[in-house]
Amino acid sequence: MFSKELFGQRLKECRKKAGETQAQLSEVLSINKSRVCAMEKGINTTTAEKIALICEHYQVSSDYLLGLTDDPRERLKPKRK
Numbered sequence: 001m002f003s004k005e006l007f008g009q010r011l012k013e014c015r016k017k018a019g020e021t022q023a024q025l026s027e028v029l030s031i032n033k034s035r036v037c038a039m040e041k042g043i044n045t046t047t048a049e050k051i052a053l054i055c056e057h058y059q060v061s062s063d064y065l066l067g068l069t070d071d072p073r074e075r076l077k078p079k080r081k
Helices: 004-017 022-029 033-040 048-058
Strands: none
Touching: 004 033, 004 048, 022 033, 022 048
């Protein structure tokens, strides 16, 4: 289940692991630094386009960033009927 707080934690974790500042990430995403801060605090999320940019930039899956899996490289497998 999606959680803004977990999304924010994982975003911050990815950013710090890459050695980047919030200002640097805000430049990558073409948004204000305060928006990055709000996302990391679990106050706001962002668009699908920005999530795709984050995933490409940090080489993680969207499923990981959105809290659907705990493996940064793994994607959810479709359920079989």
